[in-house]
Amino acid sequence: MLVVRPAGPADLHHLLELAILSGPGFTSLPEDADVLSDRLEVSAASFAGRLGPEAAWYTLMLEDGDTGDIDGVGSVKATVGLNRPFFSFRVVNNTVQSPSLNVKLNHQTLVLVNECTGWTEVGSLFLKADRRKGGAGRLLSQSRYMLIGAQPDLFADNVLAELRGVFTPDGYCPFWDHVAHKFFPMDFDDADRMTGSTDKQFILDLAPRHPIYIDLLPEPARAVIGKVHPQGVPAMALLESEGFRPNGLVDIFDAGPTVACGRDNIRTVRDARVLTARIEKEVEVDLPSLVSTDSVAAFRAVRARVLVDGDLARMTPDVAAALKIKDGAVVRVKS
Numbered sequence: 001m002l003v004v005r006p007a008g009p010a011d012l013h014h015l016l017e018l019a020i021l022s023g024p025g026f027t028s029l030p031e032d033a034d035v036l037s038d039r040l041e042v043s044a045a046s047f048a049g050r051l052g053p054e055a056a057w058y059t060l061m062l063e064d065g066d067t068g069d070i071d072g073v074g075s076v077k078a079t080v081g082l083n084r085p086f087f088s089f090r091v092v093n094n095t096v097q098s099p100s101l102n103v104k105l106n107h108q109t110l111v112l113v114n115e116c117t118g119w120t121e122v123g124s125l126f127l128k129a130d131r132r133k134g135g136a137g138r139l140l141s142q143s144r145y146m147l148i149g150a151q152p153d154l155f156a157d158n159v160l161a162e163l164r165g166v167f168t169p170d171g172y173c174p175f176w177d178h179v180a181h182k183f184f185p186m187d188f189d190d191a192d193r194m195t196g197s198t199d200k201q202f203i204l205d206l207a208p209r210h211p212i213y214i215d216l217l218p219e220p221a222r223a224v225i226g227k228v229h230p231q232g233v234p235a236m237a238l239l240e241s242e243g244f245r246p247n248g249l250v251d252i253f254d255a256g257p258t259v260a261c262g263r264d265n266i267r268t269v270r271d272a273r274v275l276t277a278r279i280e281k282e283v284e285v286d287l288p289s290l291v292s293t294d295s296v297a298a299f300r301a302v303r304a305r306v307l308v309d310g311d312l313a314r315m316t317p318d319v320a321a322a323l324k325i326k327d328g329a330v331v332r333v334k335s
């Protein structure tokens, strides 16, 4: 059975493997053992409740309970923008008109903003390629909303996700090459790495201070503003099915979209039921549900056949074992 569980320092080797597989441009999964090691320490401290919301960053691993293989990762940052600014471009519409000439034009501009201070961010969603298309990605993605639902007060009222922008298979990023690189004369990978590992002062120093008129940009750059990387389409579909929508912000380096949803309107947060586990030898039910513990500190989630019967969640011993719970434990179930 596939289980989603908290990541800790012992996962370094697995996380590094996933970071290498995720390739360049995946900002939150750099191929850097020191950075990932720090992140795993932060994860363990976050699940243990030792970090406040300004620093808590919960990393989850997808583990095959039968083989012990680690097949994917996902995460929730309790807040963004409190310790370091969270920059984006806002796509702003400006209408100008001249009644005497009978001219009316709509100009779109990109404006540097820092709007999402204090919001929660879901991210780092990555699944090994041979695991895709079988529902594991959905389990991994939704488990983060089960975590948020287990203790909503640890998270912000608004939740966002940043999707990767468009790159061609040979690594060419039209928005970076035609626009961002003019302001940040460095390699994309260096800018990306510095975004994750510095206080972002370089962005404040170098980023455009004036609106950029989109009509004046080369067509290849215009065409990708707010567009998702081809490999990010399944991630976008998963977010949309939870209620996330583009909020008009795009990434300042690759112009990938930001999507957002009110925490309590995220479908899995809203619809999960809090039930009491009842462990039974056999459970007759057709479709599997998403089931998790109701605890951040002891968080675990699986997709399994569970019979919802009034306030009870009837489950077999293997499901309870995967969740590491006993009969009578409180669980969350999303059918």
Ligand SMILES: CC(C)(COP(=O)(O)OP(=O)(O)OC[C@H]1O[C@@H](n2cnc3c(N)ncnc32)[C@H](O)[C@@H]1OP(=O)(O)O)[C@@H](O)C(=O)NCCC(=O)NCCSC(=O)CCC(=O)O
Pocket: 122, 123, 124, 125, 126, 127, 128, 131, 132, 133, 134, 135, 136, 137, 138, 140, 141, 161, 162, 163, 164, 231, 232, 233, 234, 235, 237, 238, 239, 241
């Ligand atoms: C994102 C995941 C983990 C998703 O896993 P899977 O690929 O197994 O997902 P899936 O079950 O095949 O697809 C998920 C849903 O997307 C739909 N779907 C798939 N391809 C589609 C397409 N081309 N057009 C429209 N919809 C599509 C499927 O029908 C399915 O919905 P139904 O179930 O309804 O049929 C994976 O694709 C992955 O590791 N991708 C590479 C890394 C990546 O780009 N990660 C996102 C980075 S961005 C990020 O991390 C922020 C976002 C976030 O954290 O959520």
